[in-house]
Amino acid sequence: MRTALVPSAMLPLAACAGRQSALDPQGLQSDEILRTFFIFLVIAAVVWVAVVIVLIIGMLRRKRAGDQPLGLHIPFERATGRVVLGLGLATLVIVLGLSIVSYAGQRTVFAKDEHALTLKVIGHQWWWEVRYEDDSPDRSFVTANEIRIPAGQPVKVELESADVIHSFWVPSLTGKMDLITGQKNELQFTARNAGVYRGQCAEFCGLQHAHMAFAVLALPPDEFGRWRDHENQNANIPTDQLGKQGEQLFRARGCALCHNIRGTLAGGQLGPDLTHVGSRTTIAAGTLPLTPATLGAWIADPQHIKPGNYMPKMPLQSGELIAILHYLEQLK
Amino acid sequence: MSVTADKRELRDDALNGLQLSTRLESLWRTPSGFLGALMSVDHKVVGRRYIVTAFVFLLLGGVLAILMRVQLAGPEQTFLSPDKYNQIFTMHGSTMMFLFAVPVMEAFAVYLVPLMVGTRNIAFPRLNAFSYWIFLFGGCFLWISFMLNVGPDVGWFAYVPLSSLQYTPTKRPDVWAQMITFTEVAALAVAVEIVVTVFKLRAPGMTLDRIPLFVWAMLVTAFLVMFAMPSIMVASTSLILDRLVNTRFYDSSSGGHPLLWQHLFWFFGHPEVYIIFIPGTGMVSAILATFARRPVVGYPVVILSLIATGFLSFGLWVHHMFVTGLPQLGAGLFTASSMLIAVPSGLQIFCWLATLWDGRPVYRTPLLFVIGFIVIFVLGGLSGVMVASVPIDTQVHDTYFVVAHFHYVLIGGAVFPLIGAVYYWFPKITGRMLSETLGRWNFWLAFVGFNVAFFPMHILGLIGMPRRVYTYTAEMDWAHLNLLSSGGAAIFAISFALLLANAILSLRSGALAGNNPWDASTLEWATTSPPAPQNFDRIPVVKHRDPLWADNESLPVVVGLSLERREVLLTTLAEADPQVREASPEPSIWPLLTAIATTVFFIGSIFTPWAVLWGTPPMAVALIGWFWPGGSKENEE
Numbered sequence: 028m029r030t031a032l033v034p035s036a037m038l039p040l041a042a043c044a045g046r047q048s049a050l051d052p053q054g055l056q057s058d059e060i061l062r063t064f065f066i067f068l069v070i071a072a073v074v075w076v077a078v079v080i081v082l083i084i085g086m087l088r089r090k091r092a093g094d095q096p097l098g099l100h101i102p103f104e105r106a107t108g109r110v111v112l113g114l115g116l117a118t119l120v121i122v123l124g125l126s127i128v129s130y131a132g133q134r135t136v137f138a139k140d141e142h143a144l145t146l147k148v149i150g151h152q153w154w155w156e157v158r159y160e161d162d163s164p165d166r167s168f169v170t171a172n173e174i175r176i177p178a179g180q181p182v183k184v185e186l187e188s189a190d191v192i193h194s195f196w197v198p199s200l201t202g203k204m205d206l207i208t209g210q211k212n213e214l215q216f217t218a219r220n221a222g223v224y225r226g227q228c229a230e231f232c233g234l235q236h237a238h239m240a241f242a243v244l245a246l247p248p249d250e251f252g253r254w255r256d257h258e259n260q261n262a263n264i265p266t267d268q269l270g271k272q273g274e275q276l277f278r279a280r281g282c283a284l285c286h287n288i289r290g291t292l293a294g295g296q297l298g299p300d301l302t303h304v305g306s307r308t309t310i311a312a313g314t315l316p317l318t319p320a321t322l323g324a325w326i327a328d329p330q331h332i333k334p335g336n337y338m339p340k341m342p343l344q345s346g347e348l349i350a351i352l353h354y355l356e357q358l359k
Numbered sequence: 360m361s362v363t364a365d366k367r368e369l370r371d372d373a374l375n376g377l378q379l380s381t382r383l384e385s386l387w388r389t390p391s392g393f394l395g396a397l398m399s400v401d402h403k404v405v406g407r408r409y410i411v412t413a414f415v416f417l418l419l420g421g422v423l424a425i426l427m428r429v430q431l432a433g434p435e436q437t438f439l440s441p442d443k444y445n446q447i448f449t450m451h452g453s454t455m456m457f458l459f460a461v462p463v464m465e466a467f468a469v470y471l472v473p474l475m476v477g478t479r480n481i482a483f484p485r486l487n488a489f490s491y492w493i494f495l496f497g498g499c500f501l502w503i504s505f506m507l508n509v510g511p512d513v514g515w516f517a518y519v520p521l522s523s524l525q526y527t528p529t530k531r532p533d534v535w536a537q538m539i540t541f542t543e544v545a546a547l548a549v550a551v552e553i554v555v556t557v558f559k560l561r562a563p564g565m566t567l568d569r570i571p572l573f574v575w576a577m578l579v580t581a582f583l584v585m586f587a588m589p590s591i592m593v594a595s596t597s598l599i600l601d602r603l604v605n606t607r608f609y610d611s612s613s614g615g616h617p618l619l620w621q622h623l624f625w626f627f628g629h630p631e632v633y634i635i636f637i638p639g640t641g642m643v644s645a646i647l648a649t650f651a652r653r654p655v656v657g658y659p660v661v662i663l664s665l666i667a668t669g670f671l672s673f674g675l676w677v678h679h680m681f682v683t684g685l686p687q688l689g690a691g692l693f694t695a696s697s698m699l700i701a702v703p704s705g706l707q708i709f710c711w712l713a714t715l716w717d718g719r720p721v722y723r724t725p726l727l728f729v730i731g732f733i734v735i736f737v738l739g740g741l742s743g744v745m746v747a748s749v750p751i752d753t754q755v756h757d758t759y760f761v762v763a764h765f766h767y768v769l770i771g772g773a774v775f776p777l778i779g780a781v782y783y784w785f786p787k788i789t790g791r792m793l794s795e796t797l798g799r800w801n802f803w804l805a806f807v808g809f810n811v812a813f814f815p816m817h818i819l820g821l822i823g824m825p826r827r828v829y830t831y832t833a834e835m836d837w838a839h840l841n842l843l844s845s846g847g848a849a850i851f852a853i854s855f856a857l858l859l860a861n862a863i864l865s866l867r868s869g870a871l872a873g874n875n876p877w878d879a880s881t882l883e884w885a886t887t888s889p890p891a892p893q894n895f896d897r898i899p900v901v902k903h904r905d906p907l908w909a910d911n912e913s914l915p916v917v918v919g920l921s922l923e924r925r926e927v928l929l930t931t932l933a934e935a936d937p938q939v940r941e942a943s944p945e946p947s948i949w950p951l952l953t954a955i956a957t958t959v960f961f962i963g964s965i966f967t968p969w970a971v972l973w974g975t976p977p978m979a980v981a982l983i984g985w986f987w988p989g990g991s992k993e994n995e996e
Binding site: 047048049050057059060063064067068071074075078079081082084085086088107108110111112114115118119122123125126128129130132133134135136137152186190191192194196198201202203204205207208209210211212213225227228229230231232233234235236237334335 | 440441442445513514518520521526527611612616617618656657660682683684687690691694695698699701702705706708709710712713715716717720722730733734737738741742744745747748749750751752753754755756757758821822823825826827828829830831835
């Protein structure tokens with residue numbers, strides 16, 4: 028009951044921006060980064076203001092009249108030279124100090140916790156495959172474009188790419204990390220509180236780079252456990268006539284060539300896994316909130332919503348569309 | 360090569376005044392007519408073309424920037440399709456970096472360095488002409504491709520695997536890769552010319568500690584070009600080999616690695632920033648000395664800073680790759696080395712502030728742009744210190760914060776000095792002054808427009824807006840700042856329209872400049888405006904760092920150069936003692952023909968590997984023509 032309730036209660040949050048701001052940190056790592064940033068910001072502001080003040084005073088200083096070039100008759104320069112060198116030395120000290128501040132922050136941000144929950148995120152043009160892997164295969168499952176994590180617990184995300192370089196970025200939780208073919212990267216973060224945090228691909232990855240977002244849903248730990256148990260199960264089997272018809276059409280119209288629905292004959296591997304698609308909060312990698320209207324619009328003409336993505340527009344009659352939509356909505 | 364004394368040869372001590380000028384002019388002038396113009400090897404003619412062409416590309420790149428700002432002014436606009444947008448931001452970056460910023464800086468050097476070191480022409484003038492044609496053809500090739508809808512669309516950084524054949528099967532990345540090779544060939548050629556000109560063609564007496572700061576800056580830049588550009592040429596050539604003949608440099612499934620591209624690209628890409636910025640500092644030093652009415656404080660400090668900046672710029676490319684999963688300790692060290700470059704940059708700023716402080720500044724337009732430069736560039740440098748920090752970079756990398764940062768650095772650090780330099784040297788190049796009134800309007804619109812356009816981007820990046828997105832939703836709360844930024848961009852654009860108008864109006868009816876309208880101290884102001892083809896009737900002898908301020912009387916000169924063939928005087932590297940007289944090449948059509956043959960070869964090779972076979976013979980023929988032993992004059996020896 029609550030498993031179903033929480034996501035729907037969060038839906039409006041996910042539909043609006045969610046939190047995607049480095050200035051609104053909600054994670055231990057993003058806190059630390061913002062702290063480091065503010066130290067830099069204060070020092071930078073002081074230096075900049077000082078330079079501008081010196082510049083203005085230098086410009087306004089009462090100068091002895093004359094258009095005559097000073098030329099060779101340069102005022103005694105040694106004092107000025109000392110000031111310049113002193114300022115250079117001060118710059119060196121500031122820079123070394125900031126390097127130390129930066130390294131301290133870096134160590135905190137990238138500190139590893141061996142007990143972190145591990146999941147794997149694989150970047151695709153232009154969506155996210157999310158794998159919850161476990162030693163026992165029947166506790167492993169795959170989902171897409173939505174990452175649920177336990178709040179208050181460290182999470183380790185292993186990052187890989189299926190095609191080009193992408194970058195995993197949830198600014199309110201931590202900084203970004205690239206997903207690169209032929210390389211395994213990882214990122215650890217801890218969400219302080221339950222909530223919905225928006226993430227977005229940060230590395231230019233082709234035509235629909237702008238529409239490659241995702242949601243991180245931090246749930247209270249017990250709720251996360253229940254969600255995981257539920258997500259682990261196979262897809263609901265439609266009970267009504269329309270749903271059954273939808274399931275058949277899903278295969279007959281070619282959707283199953285790309286999409287996997289666990290527990291059914293649909294086993295495509297190219298597109299997002301749709302086993303529990305009905306319980307997600309957004310569609311098309313965070314492009315739109317998931318509602319019957321947006322899901323229907325997406326199936327009817329995905330190229331209109333996200334031009335150039337790899338889901339082709341399938342010729343469907345309106346009855347067929349309704350049946351497929353009805354079927355997918357049941358996949359909670 | 361030196362010519363033994365020949366008593367019957369006519370030398371420049373035999374004539375005086377108008378006779379001498381006329382004789383030299385007919386010896387050094389560019390042949391008349393259209394064909395003659397194509398044959399020119401005069402550094403001033405080539406430099407002027409270079410500058411104008413680079414500014415045309417600035418205009419084109421600027422139009423693209425405005426198109427992007429229109430698209431992003433509001434959420435979910437459909438003014439540009441995603442495909443067009445991706446092409447436009449790629450073309451904007453590629454045009455600004457490869458067709459404007461680097462070429463325009465080298466163009467100013469091509470025009471000014473020979474004048475400032477007191478010689479008649481640049482070293483290797485035919486190579487110089489060739490480099491201009493290559494640059495022009497490469498740039499046109501890129502822009503015509505764009506118009507034909509084969510403009511590159513994978514970013515000016517063209518990261519693999521996105522730019523690989525598998526993910527971009529069109530010809531677009533090939534066009535990009537070949538254009539890179541073209542413009543870098545041009546840049547390398549100019550770099551070699553600058554180095555040799557500065558080392559060997561300086562006027563007698565211009566010892567290393569009397570070289571003008573602008574020339575020093577261009578010398579350091581030339582070395583950066585020579586060490587950085589080969590890296591990108593290797594990278595882009597490997598890319599095009601991967602795409603055209605199926606090599607696997609960047610393919611991780613066959614033992615290559617995508618990160619190899621990034622290392623090669625940024626090993627060029629970071630020095631590139633300084634290749635653009637260091638000439639800007641040279642312009643600042645020149646302008647500041649003239650308008651503060653005194654030499655720049657700490658001449659040796661400025662030079663050592665330039666050299667230190669040049670060295671350090673090669674040791675910090677990794678800060679572009681902090682989020683690619685490199686080892687943490689190494690990344691931390693690159694933080695320190697990146698921040699360290701703030702020290703020499705800071706020292707230069709302090710020297711300039713001290714110059715203003717101790718000078719008697721005259722506030723004309725060029726100085727206004729220098730002051731704008733200090734305000735903007737210092738801010739950009741400080742955000743650069745932030746970006747150099749690993750934890751901060753993991754948040755702001757590839758966001759609008761970085762877009763803001765590098766526009767502050769590149770526009771503040773290079774374009775503001777450059778516009779100042781246009782106002783400063785326009786009288787020398789054209790013989791006419793730019794309007795001071797329009798100049799002030801130009802400055803204030805540029806200063807305000809720039810800051811309104813780019814400052815909000817810092818905040819946009821921090822509140823989550825990634826780069827290179829063609830659209831965003833209203834819910835993201837990015838709309839207001841984007842609209843503000845687009846408005847600022849419009850003001851900034853108007854300032855450039857004003858500059859263009861000012862240039863056109865002044866060319867027609869600007870006040871005559873005279874030799875030295877600003878009462879400046881360096882040698883380019885010792886000759887007429889615009890300079891005669893031979894630059895100087897007699898080669899000056901330099902006895903002071905600021906020769907035109909040191910000597911109230913006319914400059915001492917050396918005599919003895921031939922009046923029967925083009926000759927330049929070679930001097931020793933450190934002390935600039937006269938060494939030998941050296942023949943300087945006559946005008947020639949062959950550099951142009953070689954450039955055409957090279958262009959055909961390179962473009963052909965995109966479409967068929969056979970171009971390597973049929974493309975080389977014309978190049979060989981053109982090169983043979985170019986280097987065919989010269990006319991009878993030289994053989995008289």
